Amino acid sequence: MPTTQRRKRAIARTREDILEAAARAFSRRGYHSATMRDIAREAGYTAASLYTYFKSKQEILGGLVALVTQEFLVKFDEALPAGMSFRQKLSLLVQRQLANADRRRDLYALLMTLRPGDVCLPRPRDRKRQSPFWHMEMQVVRFTEWLRENATTDDLGGHDPEVAARFMVAIGHGFLSYWVFARPAAEPVTRQASLILDLFLDGIRGAKVARTGGHDA
Amino acid sequence: MPTTQRRKRAIARTREDILEAAARAFSRRGYHSATMRDIAREAGYTAASLYTYFKSKQEILGGLVALVTQEFLVKFDEALPAGMSFRQKLSLLVQRQLANADRRRDLYALLMTLRPGDVCLPRPRDRKRQSPFWHMEMQVVRFTEWLRENATTDDLGGHDPEVAARFMVAIGHGFLSYWVFARPAAEPVTRQASLILDLFLDGIRGAKVARTGGHDA
């Protein structure tokens, strides 16, 4: 029945609206300081109404984390054009992730400040990852997998893929933490993909060729 | 009068004790979730007593931030033996900072999770830096200065010193965020100085020479 369908749609949309509102509220005041009223005001509802869509404040956070995680992971599954060099594939991936981060600046900032007890994921399968930096760890894990599939030993200069992953994620967060709160808002982080790529591959001292740049976009 | 002196000493020491206690409490439960009672219990006092030494919870945090900042900055002022190459000087600095981070693991982790409103520094001269990543920004600023004094354009491969600073700080935080919460505790972060240095200078792909490593310790 179309009525049921429409209703489900409406609910899903409202849930999304609330999540967006929560993202704003949380990133403005922090998870603990933001109140249900803050979120509600931001979403155009009353606090009580939020409970129609989420069981608790924690569940809202869980929804947010799941959302960002999902958006992060999906970029790894998107197809890569055949015949690309490692550098080109990596460049594409970084571009995609930075586009994500661009859209979700405050959410990324929020996730970086969460504590273990704060997040209570829907499927708590991997307790080991419930660290205050759960988000970062999750990224490291997935990126490590990706490197194992897409990089040769030589591409990584003989480094352990996990070290490489941690290195890349660290660079990302490092620059992100700057962009996220820069006022006025810094230029889109996607512009920085090339820089990040160069630093990741060749370090600050760099390879001359690499830094003449842009030929991999 | 010596009595006054002794008193001042005693007060200073108690303040330090409380800060240490707060560091433990904050890093265990997070700044907002940790209560004054938590801190007091950890310090062997009652909550009310803390107000003899600090005006508010926020001021305790301020003290903590100032402490870590101070410890961070002082490493930049310690003398560097003459005649060292850039790599050697940098290596020494990184060693010193990692030693700091080793001693203050949880505090560093705490600082990474703070939000703009949380920190209210004694001397709020630089409002622009009151970001959730204030700590990181502060490090970038000082490290940028250091690079301007100690690195040639060539040492940085032609990169802007601020970019280089941000790059280094990001690497540091990235690896730190892993070490800090690794259970069982990861090996002393100082061991990683060499790896960090290599990645900073030559990236993941690395320079062969650089990675045969250890000749700069």
Next chain:
Amino acid sequence: MPTTQRRKRAIARTREDILEAAARAFSRRGYHSATMRDIAREAGYTAASLYTYFKSKQEILGGLVALVTQEFLVKFDEALPAGMSFRQKLSLLVQRQLANADRRRDLYALLMTLRPGDVCLPRPRDRKRQSPFWHMEMQVVRFTEWLRENATTDDLGGHDPEVAARFMVAIGHGFLSYWVFARPAAEPVTRQASLILDLFLDGIRGAKVARTGGHDA
């Protein structure tokens, strides 16, 4: 018009269903703790629907009270076979009331726990009776009347009929409060009619004749 008739019937039936559901919900969780949702779930409706049939939660309770009261009072109006002794008439009445109580165990238990403000009867003619033990008082009043009509001074050993009534009601409630929550469910309270009668008439010390019992069933 028959349609109107049918509608009225349907409404009346739904009201009864809701009252039965409310009886279950209230007796399980207590009047205040039971929510409109509890009642609705028990009745197979949603909370909002209940408002089609009752103006408020309090009115549902009122309906319930009226129902039990009605069932209680009607037993006093049922004809008594002619030529019965006082003991026989009393026995019959007690039997009938215990049969009621048997069917409405939890409802009786509920009524015993109500507070003055809880009940708001449809016809609030007698404010004096709005006690937490309104139910009990109502029983006393009616039973007093009955005794005035059916008992001689001698039957009551010269006691004031109201005292006798209160005595009887007290015994009833005392035993009921045990039976109601006994797990596993005690045997039907009707079995106890004889005991109650004996205690009422002759006390614990009893009259030998009375306790050889059963000749009045």
Next chain:
Amino acid sequence: MPTTQRRKRAIARTREDILEAAARAFSRRGYHSATMRDIAREAGYTAASLYTYFKSKQEILGGLVALVTQEFLVKFDEALPAGMSFRQKLSLLVQRQLANADRRRDLYALLMTLRPGDVCLPRPRDRKRQSPFWHMEMQVVRFTEWLRENATTDDLGGHDPEVAARFMVAIGHGFLSYWVFARPAAEPVTRQASLILDLFLDGIRGAKVARTGGHDA
């Protein structure tokens, strides 16, 4: 140290004050409807202060229940003059209990309206008694014991002591529930000891000798 002693006294007294206040608040509005603020207002404190003395609302109720239970039980342990008849001993006990009930009218009324989940006794040794009529059952249990020690089979007309106990407790509650809420306050219930005793022993029909009464006071 006297200071510690005094403090302990002060705390104990405040706890008692709060319990008295809670007794008033609970008996006025019922356990669930009475708010912590109600209790606090009644006690001359703020709601937050109550938590210095009691861990929760439920614990306040627990304290109240324990108090009344304690006062009830202690009357069974007070010595009975030697050489008394069963009737005389029983009379004394009833007098004492009615004196209790007189002082604690509203508390008794409160206890009668509690539900299983409401009460959470400090020592939850006997889960079986956690009925909505826990209070009544507790009285039955203790009174049964007392009868086993102080009454001959003949004194109870051959009845099971538990039946006798339930009978007595029922009479007590029955009359109490009337006195408790009678407005204006009925005459002290102690006056009624003799009536209760007669009804318990000889029923409404009574024994002529018993009702010429008063020779056992």
Next chain:
DNA sequence: CATGAATGAGCATTCATTCAT
């Protein structure tokens, strides 16, 4: 100086009730 006690402000959550569909 240390602290037990007191408190105002606030928060997540619940629930009876309303109303548009």
Next chain:
DNA sequence: AATGAATGAATGCTCATTCAT
């Protein structure tokens, strides 16, 4: 008639902070 959604009004409880002792 039935209901999903929305909400105002509470409510128990927490906590940073104050202050008399």
